[in-house]
Amino acid sequence: MTTRAGFIALIGEPNAGKSTLLNRMVGAKVSIVTHKVQTTRARIRGVAMEGESQLVFVDTPGLFLPRRRLDRAMVAAAWGGAADADVVVLLVEAHRGITEGVERILAGLEDMGKGRCVALAINKIDRVQSEALLGLTEALNARFDFAQTFMISAEKGYGVEDLRRWLAEQMPEGPWLYPEDQIADLPMRMIAAEITREKLTLRLHQELPYQLTVETESWEEREDGSARIDQIIYVARDGHKGIILGKKGETIKAVSKAAREELEEFLGRRVHLFCQIKVRPGWLEEAARYSEMGLDFKDGNG
Ligand SMILES: Nc1nc2c(ncn2[C@@H]2O[C@H](COP(=O)(O)OP(=O)(O)OP(=O)(O)O)[C@@H](O)[C@H]2O)c(=O)[nH]1
Numbered sequence: 698m699t700t701r702a703g704f705i706a707l708i709g710e711p712n713a714g715k716s717t718l719l720n721r722m723v724g725a726k727v728s729i730v731t732h733k734v735q736t737t738r739a740r741i742r743g744v745a746m747e748g749e750s751q752l753v754f755v756d757t758p759g760l761f762l763p764r765r766r767l768d769r770a771m772v773a774a775a776w777g778g779a780a781d782a783d784v785v786v787l788l789v790e791a792h793r794g795i796t797e798g799v800e801r802i803l804a805g806l807e808d809m810g811k812g813r814c815v816a817l818a819i820n821k822i823d824r825v826q827s828e829a830l831l832g833l834t835e836a837l838n839a840r841f842d843f844a845q846t847f848m849i850s851a852e853k854g855y856g857v858e859d860l861r862r863w864l865a866e867q868m869p870e871g872p873w874l875y876p877e878d879q880i881a882d883l884p885m886r887m888i889a890a891e892i893t894r895e896k897l898t899l900r901l902h903q904e905l906p907y908q909l910t911v912e913t914e915s916w917e918e919r920e921d922g923s924a925r926i927d928q929i930i931y932v933a934r935d936g937h938k939g940i941i942l943g944k945k946g947e948t949i950k951a952v953s954k955a956a957r958e959e960l961e962e963f964l965g966r967r968v969h970l971f972c973q974i975k976v977r978p979g980w981l982e983e984a985a986r987y988s989e990m991g992l993d994f995k996d997g998n999g
């Protein structure tokens with residue numbers, strides 16, 4: 698049997714459903730998902746097997762017009778993921794169609810040059826009438842030379858099998874890149890930090906989720922089989938600390954509980970999770986914070 702293996706970058710506007718698709722392909726939640734834009738911050742790899750093909754999916758941050766250093770580093774990571782991939786899958790939201798943001802991404806794909814295999818996945822088809830999809834498919838294919846078009850719902854799973862089978866055929870021949878049973882290529886400490894960041898993002902309003910970062914400070918394996926995990930939530934302002942704590946510490950308590958429960962399910966054992974909030978006005982300009990997130994600090998230079 699000839700084996701195949703390669704990288705597939707999932708790109709698109711923030712909120713297009715890239716992380717949802719990655720998780721569905723992998724069959725486990727390795728990348729966090731929220732209803733808010735700019736959830737994913739770094740490239741996250743998930744591994745799936747399809748017959749003799751190994752598909753390494755690269756989830757990327759959404760592509761948008763960056764303003765801050767963090768935004769620029771995120772967008773650079775996304776384009777970097779696309780440049781390194783064997784196949785690029787562009788996700789476009791069915792109900793939003795060709796937005797300004799999609800136009801900008803198409804221009805970026807043109808700039809990447811010909812010869813790259815780019816597929817189109819119109820996502821969230823569960824949200825529209827099927828008649829609307831034909832027009833959108835035609836309009837997008839008139840704008841860019843896609844190798845193939847798929848209509849999917851990453852959330853409901855529609856069309857995902859077809860996409861996976863097609864991707865498997867596109868992978869170059871070669872040995873598998875990861876052990877057959879590996880599903881993610883992300884340190885556990887980072888997955889743990891991401892889970893806490895997801896719970897914070899789901900609970901906090903407006904800009905606050907974009908002004909914080911979570912790091913796993915220590916991870917201790919205990920004799921009784923449980924793990925003690927200590928995390929730091931960095932915020933930029935004193936007032937933010939109060940909001941995250943909540944009345945009588947209720948907010949942070951609820952966040953830690955939700956994160957701990959998910960971690961326990963993921964790890965299949967007991968977890969003791971301790972989250973501490975630190976006010977650090979300059980964290981968005983600190984190189985160490987970026988490497989913890991898996992981003993290149995220099996990419997954020999304006
Ligand atoms: N109705 C519907 N919602 C979806 C579908 N796929 C994803 N979503 C929702 O869209 C929202 C964003 O999904 P994500 O997977 O976090 O999107 P993303 O592209 O990774 O977003 P960023 O990381 O911010 O760039 C979540 O609320 C998902 O549940 C789908 O097929 N149908």
Ligand SMILES: [Mg+2]
Binds near residue numbers: 715716717737756
């Ligand atoms: Mg994402």
